[in-house]
Amino acid sequence: MRDGLLSFTQEAMHFIDGEFTSGTSGKTFDNISPVTGKKIGIVHEGLQPEVDAAVKAARDALHGDWGYMTTAARAELLHAVADEINRRFDDFLEAEILDTGKPKGLASHVDIPRGAANFKIFADLVKNVPTESFMLDTPDGFGAVNYGVRKPKGVIAVISPWNLPLLLMTWKVGPALAAGNTVIVKPSEETPLTTTLLGEVMNTVGVPKGVFNVVHGFGPDSAGAFLTAHPDVDAITFTGETRTGEVIMQSAAKGLRQVSMECGGKNAGIVFADADMDKAIEGTLRSAFANCGQVCLGTERVYVERPIFDEFVSRLKAGVEMMKLGPSDDPETSMGPLISQEHKSKVMSYYKLAVEEGATVITGGGEPEMPDALKGGAWVEPTIWTGLAEDARCIKEEIFGPVCHIAPFDSEEEVIKLANDTKYGLATAIWTENLTKAHRVARHIDVGLVWVNSWFLRDLRTAFGGSKASGIGREGGVHGLEFYTELTNVCVKL
Numbered sequence: 001m002r003d004g005l006l007s008f009t010q011e012a013m014h015f016i017d018g019e020f021t022s023g024t025s026g027k028t029f030d031n032i033s034p035v036t037g038k039k040i041g042i043v044h045e046g047l048q049p050e051v052d053a054a055v056k057a058a059r060d061a062l063h064g065d066w067g068y069m070t071t072a073a074r075a076e077l078l079h080a081v082a083d084e085i086n087r088r089f090d091d092f093l094e095a096e097i098l099d100t101g102k103p104k105g106l107a108s109h110v111d112i113p114r115g116a117a118n119f120k121i122f123a124d125l126v127k128n129v130p131t132e133s134f135m136l137d138t139p140d141g142f143g144a145v146n147y148g149v150r151k152p153k154g155v156i157a158v159i160s161p162w163n164l165p166l167l168l169m170t171w172k173v174g175p176a177l178a179a180g181n182t183v184i185v186k187p188s189e190e191t192p193l194t195t196t197l198l199g200e201v202m203n204t205v206g207v208p209k210g211v212f213n214v215v216h217g218f219g220p221d222s223a224g225a226f227l228t229a230h231p232d233v234d235a236i237t238f239t240g241e242t243r244t245g246e247v248i249m250q251s252a253a254k255g256l257r258q259v260s261m262e263c264g265g266k267n268a269g270i271v272f273a274d275a276d277m278d279k280a281i282e283g284t285l286r287s288a289f290a291n292c293g294q295v296c297l298g299t300e301r302v303y304v305e306r307p308i309f310d311e312f313v314s315r316l317k318a319g320v321e322m323m324k325l326g327p328s329d330d331p332e333t334s335m336g337p338l339i340s341q342e343h344k345s346k347v348m349s350y351y352k353l354a355v356e357e358g359a360t361v362i363t364g365g366g367e368p369e370m371p372d373a374l375k376g377g378a379w380v381e382p383t384i385w386t387g388l389a390e391d392a393r394c395i396k397e398e399i400f401g402p403v404c405h406i407a408p409f410d411s412e413e414e415v416i417k418l419a420n421d422t423k424y425g426l427a428t429a430i431w432t433e434n435l436t437k438a439h440r441v442a443r444h445i446d447v448g449l450v451w452v453n454s455w456f457l458r459d460l461r462t463a464f465g466g467s468k469a470s471g472i473g474r475e476g477g478v479h480g481l482e483f484y485t486e487l488t489n490v491c492v493k494l
Contacts, residue, residue, distance in 0.1 A: 005091050005197075012043040012192040014050055014216060015199030017057035018209030023050040029218075031192060034101040034337045035327055037376025043192045046215035046223040051184070054213040055232045058155045058182035061210030066182065075123035078178055080205035085116040088201070095193035096166055097328040101336040101377065102291055104328045115166035115194070118174035121460045122480070126178040129478055131487070142494045150485040152180035153258070154234030157227045159248065160195070161239045162188035162339050163294040163400075169195055172237045175475070177211065179484040184213045184233070186223050190339050192216050219244060231255055235483065238262075239296070241398075242424075242469045249472075260473040260483045262296065262465055264398045265426030268419035269299035270441065273307045275431035277315070279453055284404070285319045287429055287455040289382050292335055293402035294343075297427045297449070297456060300399055302406045303415050309408040313386060316406070317363045320382045325368055337378040338401060344378040347401035350394055351383060357392040359385040359405070390421060398424070412441060420446045425467035429455045448474070 012031065013020040027045035032038070046054075061067070066074075085092060089112055096107045131148035138144055156176045160169035169185060176183050187195040195214050202212045217223025228236050228251040235258045238248050242263040252259045269287055271280045287299040304312045326333035338344045351365050364383030382402040388395055395405060409415040419428055427449040432438050442450040448466045451457065458464070461477040473483055 005094060010041040012041060012196045012216060014044055014046055014054070015196060015202075015212070015214040016050065016054045017060075017213070018203060020196075020199065023047075023053075025050065029189065031099070032340065033098065033377070034339050035377045036374060037341065037378070040098055043189065043216050046186075046217040046226075048226045050215050050217075051223060051226040051230055054184045054215050055155060055227075055230050057210035058184055058213055059210075059232055061182045061208055062152070062154060064208060064210070066208045066211050067180070069180075071127055071180075074178060074180060075127050077205060077207055078119040078123035078174065081201055081207065082116040082119040084201045084205050085112070085119075085198075088197075092166060092194055092197060095197050096191075099165060099191040099193050100162070100339065101328060103330075103333045103336055105331070105333075106291065107328075111164060111167050115170045118167070118170040118460070119177075122175040122178040125461070125477065126175075126481070129481060136491075138493070144491055144493045146489055146491045149488045149490055150179070150481065151488060153484055153486055154181060155232060156181045156183045156484070157230070157233045157236045158183050158185040159224060159228070159236065159238040159240065160185060160187050161296075162190040163291060163296070165191035166194040166198075168239050170198075171475070172239075173198075173212065175480040176237070176484050177207075179481060181234075181484060182211045182213075184215060184227060186215055186217065186227050189216065189218050219247075225251070228252065229254070233257065235259070237475075237483070245471070258483065260465075260475055262426075262471045262475075263469060264424055265296050265298075265466065265470050266301060266396065266398050266422045266424045267297060267299045267427045267429075267447070268422075268445075269302040269404075269429045270415050270419060270431065271302065271304040271308070271312060272430075272432040272434070272437065273305040274433050274437075275308075276433055276453070277308065277311065280312070280431040281315050281319055283429060283431065283453070283455050284316060288404035289320065289323065289335065289402045290456070292338055292380075293382075294339060294400055295456075296400075298400075299429055299455075300404050301395060301419075301422075302404050303409045303418055304406055305415075306408040306410055309406075313362060313384070313406055317384055320363050320384060323382055325370070325379060325381075327374065335382060335402065338380060339378065341378050343400070344380060347380055347399060347403070350397075350399045350401070350403070351380070354385050354388065354392075354394045354405075357388055357394055359392075359394065360387040362386055362406075364403070390418065396422065412437070416441060416444045420444075423469045426470035427451070427466075 133147040362384040364381035465474040
């Protein structure tokens with residue numbers, strides 16, 4: 001770790017109007033390592049004054065050089081942002097690992113590359129998206145032409161989560177800036193470092209002051225609540241749990257401000273008897289246990305066609321029991337800790353509840369024995385259950401940990417009904433070698449995203465979002481532009 005980064009990670013400051021600042025609240029909170037449970041630094045907490053300053057900076061920037069910059073010039077700057085993230089790849093990797101404890105292999109292959117790519121992809125997209133135009137007949141015979149003009153929506157509040165902190169933050173910031181908006185990011189209090197580090201990148205490549213701002217803090221009575229309620233914030237984009245999304249919607253209602261939300265999920269995995277067993281096992285090991293199960297798209301409910309049920313359970317169990325829990329820098333580590341002791345308590349409560357509800361614990365279900373240096377971390381065992389009733393709380397409620405329940409099914413119609421029997425509707429993974437069946441079933445699953453014989457494979461030009469309690473709106477590709485821009489129709493009489 002470089003000396004400069006060491007100083008940076010010890011004290012995460014706000015980034016407002018192009019400057020790092022501790023603000024005026026005088027409040028700080030500890031940044032705790034999920035690996036060891038020890039303090040790794042402090043984070044400055046933002047309150048109303050810090051939010052006010054960030055929103056003013058963002059508003060002023062809309063009327064400065066940024067507001068008059070051409071689309072091509074903005075795109076060039078965002079490419080420079082991506083290049084600088086990649087140049088400082090090791091710094092971002094170190095910061096991401098310090099905050100999350102995830103294995104180095106995972107963060108280096110997913111989080112940091114995708115975090116950088118989000119800027120380039122959306123910069124290029126905005127340059128190449130046309131708007132509509134229509135010729136209109138008029139009584140005098142000369143006619144009129146109507147054409148659409150996309151304009152930035154304004155000041156965007158970005159509330160980003162802790163599970164994929166850089167990736168999911170830039171997934172929002174990238175298209176917002178590409179469209180010409182300015183942003184204030186409130187990262188999760190659990191993962192402040194990569195978002196703050198991005199402020200250094202913005203200054204290095206010459207992004208105008210006030211375009212990108214960061215205010216740290218919590219939700220209620222802190223930066224999150226003050227930001228989402230601020231009258232000069234034009235729109236709010238949020239990723240997180242459904243209950244928080246409901247609170248944000250209540251704030252956004254005042255002033256009729258738009259929201260885009262990707263919230264919770266209780267996603268199903270469906271494995272048909274004709275599936276390639278090797279692919280299905282490998283894919284489900286990832287979808288249920290990657291990032292210690294802390295992935296909104298993960299499959300906590302797995303339905304397996306009865307003829308292969310026993311084999312699938314046995315092989316998944318064997319795969320789970322080969323996973324090695326350990327520190328990020330150990331190349332043999334396949335799973336890190338949960339994000340915090342608080343989240344560990346939540347997950348462990350579900351482990352206990354599942355047994356009370358009648359689950360058969362196939363493997364896991366407790367706390368692993370870790371070396372002395374790691375005993376203070378938020379470690380839990382990857383876990384498989386069978387035998388729960390479909391109305392059990394552990395089947396209905398999102399756990400967000402390294403766990404899945406496996407149940408048998410006997411027909412296509414039955415499994416569609418089982419998969420849809422949830423208040424959520426984010427994603428589903430289907431495993432079958434029958435292409436016709438895959439298309440047929442995918443159409444009937446009430447979710448925003450269906451994978452067939454894959455998981456977490458994303459083309460960023462396509463729509464992303466959830467249905468039911470899993471979210472509102474779609475981002476990605478041109479769909480994100482519908483949120484990050486206002487479309488004005490210009491009618492010219494000829």
